[in-house]
Amino acid sequence: MNTHLVSTTYRIAGIRGDLDVKWVLQELFDIFTEQGIGQATVEIAGDEQVLVVKHKPDQVPDRKVIAEAMGKAGNFQLLD
Amino acid sequence: MNPDFPIWLRASHLINFVLIGMLLRSGWEILSSLPRLWWSNDSAPGKEWLKFTKRELPKEEGVYTSLMDEKSLHPLLALPGRENIGLGRHWHGLAASLWLLNGLVYVVLLFATGLWRRIIPTSWEVFPDAWDSLLVYLSFRTPGIEHFTPYDSLQMLGYTFVVFILAPSMVLTGLGMSPAIRSRFPWYVKALGGHQGARSLHFIAMVLMAGFIVMHVGLVFLVHRENNLVHMVFGDVDTARAGQALFIVVITIVLVLLFWFFLSYWSLADRVRAHKFLVNATEPVRKGVFGWMRPRGSTQNVYTEKDISGFHWTNGLPPTAEESQEWLDARDSGDWHGWTITIGDDINGTEKVLTLDDLRKLPKHEYIATHTCMQGWSATSKWAGVKLKDLMPLLGPRPEGANYIMIDSYGLAQKMYDNRPREPFYAVVDMDMYNEDDTVLAYERNGKPLELHLGAPARLRVESNHGYKMVKWVKSIRWIKDYADYGDGRGGTREDSALQAFNGRI
Numbered sequence: 001m002n003t004h005l006v007s008t009t010y011r012i013a014g015i016r017g018d019l020d021v022k023w024v025l026q027e028l029f030d031i032f033t034e035q036g037i038g039q040a041t042v043e044i045a046g047d048e049q050v051l052v053v054k055h056k057p058d059q060v061p062d063r064k065v066i067a068e069a070m071g072k073a074g075n076f077q078l079l080d
Numbered sequence: 081m082n083p084d085f086p087i088w089l090r091a092s093h094l095i096n097f098v099l100i101g102m103l104l105r106s107g108w109e110i111l112s113s114l115p116r117l118w119w120s121n122d123s124a125p126g127k128e129w130l131k132f133t134k135r136e137l138p139k140e141e142g143v144y145t146s147l148m149d150e151k152s153l154h155p156l157l158a159l160p161g162r163e164n165i166g167l168g169r170h171w172h173g174l175a176a177s178l179w180l181l182n183g184l185v186y187v188v189l190l191f192a193t194g195l196w197r198r199i200i201p202t203s204w205e206v207f208p209d210a211w212d213s214l215l216v217y218l219s220f221r222t223p224g225i226e227h228f229t230p231y232d233s234l235q236m237l238g239y240t241f242v243v244f245i246l247a248p249s250m251v252l253t254g255l256g257m258s259p260a261i262r263s264r265f266p267w268y269v270k271a272l273g274g275h276q277g278a279r280s281l282h283f284i285a286m287v288l289m290a291g292f293i294v295m296h297v298g299l300v301f302l303v304h305r306e307n308n309l310v311h312m313v314f315g316d317v318d319t320a321r322a323g324q325a326l327f328i329v330v331i332t333i334v335l336v337l338l339f340w341f342f343l344s345y346w347s348l349a350d351r352v353r354a355h356k357f358l359v360n361a362t363e364p365v366r367k368g369v370f371g372w373m374r375p376r377g378s379t380q381n382v383y384t385e386k387d388i389s390g391f392h393w394t395n396g397l398p399p400t401a402e403e404s405q406e407w408l409d410a411r412d413s414g415d416w417h418g419w420t421i422t423i424g425d426d427i428n429g430t431e432k433v434l435t436l437d438d439l440r441k442l443p444k445h446e447y448i449a450t451h452t453c454m455q456g457w458s459a460t461s462k463w464a465g466v467k468l469k470d471l472m473p474l475l476g477p478r479p480e481g482a483n484y485i486m487i488d489s490y491g492l493a494q495k496m497y498d499n500r501p502r503e504p505f506y507a508v509v510d511m512d513m514y515n516e517d518d519t520v521l522a523y524e525r526n527g528k529p530l531e532l533h534l535g536a537p538a539r540l541r542v543e544s545n546h547g548y549k550m551v552k553w554v555k556s557i558r559w560i561k562d563y564a565d566y567g568d569g570r571g572g573t574r575e576d577s578a579l580q581a582f583n584g585r586i
Contacts (some may be wrong), residue, residue, distance in 0.1 A: 002140050002142075002531055002532040002533075002536075003140070003143055003532070004411075004532070005143070005398060005403070006398060006400050006401070007402050009402070015109065015499075017497060018498070019162070021499050022152060022162060022163055023552075024150050025148075026163075029135065029149070031095065032144060032148050033136045033137060033138050033144070036138075036143075037144075037494060038144040038145060038148075038397050039144070039145040039147075039396070039397045039494060040148070041494055041495055041502060042499055043496075043499060043501045043502060043545070044498075044499045044500065044501060045501050052402075054400060054430040055395045056143060072424075
């Protein structure tokens with residue numbers, strides 16, 4: 001099987017270090033399958049923080065669900 | 081001093097207590113990285129016999145990455161905790177090595193001093209006597225002190241089982257999860273039920289050991305406590321000092337618990353420091369025990385086409401447009417038209433660009449092998465490709481000063497150590513790994529072109545190692561002088577970000 005995947009990048013805020021990254025990803029892992037997400041990465045470059053997720057092109061993750069999951073992890077926000 | 085409890089016995093007992101706590105806690109760290117157990121070797125979602133997670137996984141291959149299954153354990157429970165499987169594995173290896181050494185010293189002295197007669201039954205009477213003891217316990221009474229000489233029959237059976245059956249089983253099943261052992265002695269791993277059989281049996285042995293510990297410690301305090309405590313602390317039978325013994329035991333338990341917790345927090349405070357200490361401490365054993373084992377994929381007949389797995393997990397997903405448009409264009413062109421791989425020499429600055437057809441013209445090496453991820457999943461496939469040692473000579477002889485081969489990917493790492501923007505996934509192999517027959521740039525799996533999610537069109541295979549060495553979507557393969565000069569300097573993406581060991585043979 002050869003499924004083609006795409007990435008979607010979101011700007012996020014509130015991450016202070018590696019532990020925060022792990023808390024956020026742990027909450028996201030819980031919703032991965034239902035949202036069709038295959039992989040997620042948090043990248044921090046200076047003040048810029050992004051969440052990059054890989055998913056099938058026809059299964060775009062629900063921003064509201066992602067934001068809720070991040071909120072459950074702590075004071076982390078999905079900006080856009 | 082009673083001859084039944086010499087100082088070496090009491091010392092090894094205390095050391096065992098410390099080490100078994102480290103083993104259990106680091107083992108739970110490893111299990112938390114993939115909290116599912118299977119008997120079948122393809123470790124397919126939905127086929128677990130036991131799982132410690134509510135997360136559902138998609139049944140489709142290639143749409144999720146196994147790192148998403150990791151759970152995070154508290155540092156008070158696991159060593160070190162907080163999704164650190166790399167460090168957990170190193171703590172497990174260090175504790176296992178010391179535990180085995182302690183156990184061997186204990187067994188040698190047990191037989192050399194004749195004290196084995198206190199533990200190992202020498203009469204069939206032990207069984208009816210043990211049954212009588214069990215009935216007494218089940219009726220919430222305790223056998224009289226005269227039954228303990230110094231152990232009663234139930235203890236003798238229990239200790240014999242734990243020391244001579246359960247402990248060796250834990251070691252043997254643990255070793256069964258080593259890729260170096262599996263690729264050199266596939267019959268051994270198959271006899272354990274494959275990688276998943278070994279993993280599940282190891283887990284069951286852990287549960288039995290943990291249950292024994294709870295029961296053993298409980299009975300020490302519940303059944304003739306004064307006698308037990310003076311035996312253990314002073315090697316004495318005079319219970320006049322039972323109070324002192326109890327105090328020392330309680331303090332010791334508290335200190336040992338604090339030591340276990342300290343190891344977790346020390347590791348987490350500076351994970352790179354912990355990695356350096358642990359890898360240096362464990363590498364002599366890793367190298368000495370596993371370094372000589374060479375894979376025999378194409379000459380073994382233990383794993384055959386009948387063993388090929390129906391499902392193959394993956395760690396890391398194929399490149400997307402933001403990672404490599406070049407790879408995507410080649411993917412979409414049909415038969416990877418336009419795809420190239422570069423072989424190079426970073427020391428002298430030379431390189432050669434090859435196509436998929438160039439690879440296919442080189443001698444083809446085919447074999448059946450089981451892939452294992454250090455997380456715990458596995459899958460058996462028939463791989464085909466070109467041996468690295470047949471590929472790199474296209475560039476010329478090994479350059480002077482070249483000590484390693486670095487392989488990097490069109491795809492980016494899933495995570496960097498400090499969460500900086502992702503860099504290309506890479507791994508490094510040393511000359512021993514390079515020269516193994518089953519270190520291959522594979523372009524076929526199960527007789528067909530390699531699938532996208534498993535590294536198409538070409539990926540690395542290093543069958544003596546775990547999967548984190550096996551770069552997918554390979555872009556370049558280069559001679560280098562020292563891996564310390566690349567990435568974070570630990571010899572690969574998973575070594576850098578997840579603090580795995582460069583030597584992935586266990």
